[in-house]
Amino acid sequence: MSAAASCLLTEDQFLCSICLDVFTDPVTIPCGHNFCKTCITKHWDKNVQCQCPNCKKIFYTKPELQVNTFISNMAAQFRQSAQQNVSSSSSEQQVSEPVEVPCDVCTGTKLKALKSCLVCLASYCETHLQPHLTASRLKRHQLIDPVENLKGRMCPEHDKLLELFCKTDQMCVCMLCTVLDNKPHDVVRLKEEYEGKKAELGKTEAEIQQMIQKRRLMIEEIKLSVELSQKDADRETADGVQVFTALKESVERSQAELIYTIKEKQRKTEKQAEGFIKELEQEISELKKRSTEVQQLLQSEDHLHLLQSFTSLNAAPPTKDWTGVTVHPPSYEGTVGRAVIQVEEMLSKQMKKLIEAELKRVQKYAENVMLDPDIVHPIPTQPKDRQQASSCRCVSLKKALTLRFYFEVQVQKWSHWTLGVTRELTNIKEKNTLTPSNGYWTVSKKCEHGYSAAANPPVPLYLKSRPKKVGVFVDYKEGLVSFYDVDAAALIYFFSGCSFTEKLYPFFSPCRNNGIEIHIFRIPCTTQ
Incomplete structure (x- = not known):
């Protein structure tokens, strides 16, 4: 021009x-x-x-x-x-800066390179690049975004361009490497391996995004669990405050202990949730960082750079398996009841209200169990059976119950009975003392008005009325077994701090059985 x-x-x-x-x-x-x-x-x-x-x-x-x-x-x-x-000041933007790749042809002030040629092993500014864009012979040269140290793309042994990839050795090689090395290696074009690794990186990126999404969902689930826990805590706290506010100075200490217990459980739940969220957010941060690196590598047209960076970026950063991680809201059933029961007769009216509300909550976990009286206590018909009639005949369900469950048993027709839950019994006949250490959590009626809890030693129970229907509630995780007089809406007894390690089964025996031989019958859990 x-x-x-x-x-x-x-x-x-x-x-x-x-x-x-x-x-x-x-x-x-x-x-x-x-x-x-x-x-x-x-x-x-x-x-x-x-x-x-x-x-x-x-x-x-x-x-x-x-x-x-x-x-x-x-x-x-x-x-x-x-x-x-233009003036020298206006041309500063075109001058190669330390972070840019300079043109190898420019003399004096080096301009910024626009492309690098893998054949010529040189970088060119826009002006000196024109021959590669116009000359038919030079158009066949492979151009990439400007890079430094083009010599690093040469085979150090044969001084030839690294244009092949050895799958056997997992390294880039030149043409002479494949000719002079007699070993049967699997060699492909650099571009072919580049496309394969790029596809793998795309899959890795998709997996990382999926992992991020799963962790975001986990965070939402944890937050929801905390919200549900907070609602339960608020409800239980309100019940406790209502009861203890009605009392005077003699019960203020019990009120404070109740609120502290509830808040402490909620604090532990929130602390656990915060720990999980922090871990998940940290993993998301690491995954996002890796995602950014993978995305940048996916956009690269530099075959060698992608292959050399592939190994370090292909594998996802180490993460925790969150499949079985959940935040369970703590159980508050029995918290207020166990506090109020220590305040004797002056709390009887408030206790009744509390137990009525509590029964409604635990009955949500009811398992409908029907016990056949003929199986529980069959009438002996043979002389041999009559001789063994003193043996205790008990019933245990075939269905194991875990987490939280509740069941009721009509007991008014039995002069003696033992009711509760037991670990799995492997023998048809076992001679055991019914205590928690032996795998039994029960309460018993020994005579007309004699009731006791099968602790070690046994705890006598002084009940105001004879229970007709007894409800049993178990919170497996909290280690709690509670017994209720359903009709009187009264708490009979509770075992707390239990360490359950086996499956639990509802257990019922209509005879004296503390320390004598027992015959166990198994029946299925059926709906009435």
């Missing part, structure tokens, strides 16, 4: 309307408008239809883009002419 021609052309004629910069690899689309090849390609990739950004003409078939060498040369000459006319 002559100086006269240069003066007639303005910068606007060489600006891409998308990036608003001088054309780089300009292409002409069918409607006649010109754009940078990268700009129009990205624009079409983001939109469903291929449409000209200027005239809005729609192309139903995506046009094949070829660099317009005429416009490319004119744009390059215009840029070179403009660089010669």
Whole structure:
């Protein structure tokens, strides 16, 4: 382009309307408008239809883009002419800075390299890159984003370009490596391995995003568990405050202990949840960091860089298996009742109200169990059986119950009975003392008004009325077994701090059985 021609052309004629910069690899689309090849390609990739950004003409078939060498040369000459006319201060942006790759051809002030050639092993600014864009012989050279140390892409042994990948040794090699090494190695083109590793990285990225999503869902579940726990804590606290506020100075200490117990359970739940959330957020942070690195690597056109970075980025960062991790709201059933029961007769009215409310809550965990009286205590028909009639005949369900469960048994027809839960009994006949240490958590009626809890030693129970129906509630995780007089809405007894390690079964015996031989019958859990 002559100086006269240069003066007639303005910068606007060489600006891409998308990036608003001088054309780089300009292409002409069918409607006649010109754009940078990268700009129009990205624009079409983001939109469903291929449409000209200027005239809005729609192309139903995506046009094949070829660099317009005429416009490319004119744009390059215009840029070179403009660089010669601007002041040194305005040209600072074009001068290679320490973080940029300088052009290997420029003399004096090095301009910023636009591309690096893997054949010439040199980096070129926009002006010196033009021969690679116009000369047919040079067009076949492989251009990549500018990189430093192109010598590092040469085989240190044969001084040839690393253009192959050995799958056997998992390393990049040159052509001579495969010829001179007689070992039967599996060798493919660098680009082929690049595409394979890039596909694996894409899969890794998808897995990382899935892991992030799972952890976000886990955080939501934990937060929901904490909210439910807080509601239970608020409800139980309100019940406790209502009861103890009605009392005077003699019960203020019990009120404080109750609130403290509830808040302490909630605090532990929140602390556990906060720990889980912190771990999950840390894992998300690490996964996001790895995701960013993988995304950057996915966008790279540098085959060697991707392959060399693949090993360190392919594997997801170490994370915890959260499959079985949950935050269970603590059980508050019995908290108020166990506090109020220590305040003797003056609390009887409040106790009745509390137990009525508590029964309603634990009855939500009811298991409908029907016990057959003929199985529980069959009538002997043979002389041999009559001789053994003193043996205790008991019933235990075949179905084991865990977590929280509740069941009721009608006991008014039995003069003696033992009721509760037991660990799994393996023998049909066992001679045991019914105590928690032997796997029994029960209460018993020994005579007309004699009741006791099978602790060690036994605890006598002084009940105001004879229970007709006894309810049993078990909270497996909390280690709690509570017994209720259902009709009187009274708490009979509770075992707390139990360490359950085996399955539990409802247990009932209609005879004297503390320390004598017992015959166990198993029946299924059936609905009445």
